[in-house]
Amino acid sequence: MADRFDVIESDERGHRRWVEWTVVVALVAICAVSVLTSREPEPEADAEGPTPAPIRSLTRVESAPNILTARPARKGGDELLEVVFPDGTRAEVRYPAKLGLAEMGSRPFWSAWVDGRFRQFVAPYAGEIEITRGGKPIRNFTPNVTLWPRPAGSGARGQVLLFAFGRWRLALHDVGQGLTFEQRMTMARQVKGRVTKDGYLVLSAGKGVRLAAPGTVVQGRPVGPQLWFGGLGERVALVPTPDCADRARMPAVIDGPGRRGEMVCRGDVLVAVTGPPEFRRTVLDQLRVTLT
Incomplete structure (x- = not known):
């Protein structure tokens, strides 16, 4: 069956009738909009x-x-990204260029x-x-x-x-x-x-x-200053966490329904990641964070 909105060719009389009906419909629409606008409180x-x-x-x-989307520096096959957390803490993040963290x-x-x-x-x-x-x-x-x-x-x-x-x-x-x-x-x-x-x-x-101070936890989740990379698929969260080895908790943005999150401590910064297995392994094994 032809689609109801398909264009159908017609002779000259049919075309003229179509134009007349179009003009009528347009005039009615203009009048209706004017009435509704005048009634709007x-x-x-x-x-x-x-x-x-x-x-x-x-x-x-x-x-x-x-x-x-910050511009990283290149060093060999790695990228170096200078980041600033919302509390003003600065850090250098180093990772394989193929990871594309800055582009995220x-x-x-x-x-x-x-x-x-x-x-x-x-x-x-x-x-x-x-x-x-x-x-x-x-x-x-x-x-x-x-x-x-x-x-x-x-x-x-x-x-x-x-x-x-x-x-x-x-x-x-x-x-x-x-x-x-x-x-x-x-x-x-x-x-x-x-x-x-x-x-x-x-x-x-x-x-x-x-x-919230760095390392603060509420209902089992870290709530201090953080930076989140990525969107719907691959995500990385950097969370300053003093005594990270003892106080690390999975951020809610990483660990959610349908997502598998993993994390590792890099000094006093928690690195949490979700995404495909290879992406997670690269982040956990090769991403480094140094507070400056």
Whole structure:
């Protein structure tokens, strides 16, 4: 059977009738849009003040990955990559060039407490569109922090605070008992970010917010400053962990449903990896990290 949207040739009379019907349908559509637009109510003012314009996009293409693709140096068959963790700690990562770690791109992760309530800062891989879905925020807390509705399919997660630091976007999801307005405002005002000259995001926090120290574990997972490389398939997490041999725990981003994670300590840095067996072996056997 021919597809219902196939183009069918017709004689001149049929063509003229088709054009006439097209004009009629277009006029009806224009009238309908005008009526609906005139009926659209004015947006309600927020109970705590008007809602300013949303945060500007990461780039002109909102779906651009929220990652940093740094340029490594070459030394023989290896690549040397200078990285900066979100607490400002610097390290040199050395690995076989075939691994392509730098090309995978990295993004920061960290956690914090506000009034004793634990929350995580995650850089959405797909950028702000992953949170905003092209919509409008519920409200602005500061010029760089907006509040967004709970994303569809996010499970038990609630509303999202979206932070903008230069080109970076960080999402803070509400879980369990949601943060109060005052706690959200504290987060928005007291968490600061700067971008290093090589593109890495470094965070700091003021009164009322406590950032997780390296090696901190919550519910069996490390929650201190981290760098995550890769996306849906191959992933590598670098996690500064003092006394790593005794305190190593698998990061949640690596160990999940349908993924097999493995890890190894390189001094005071935990290296965790998931992906195909050969990729995992190369990372575990040949990737080196040196804090500088």
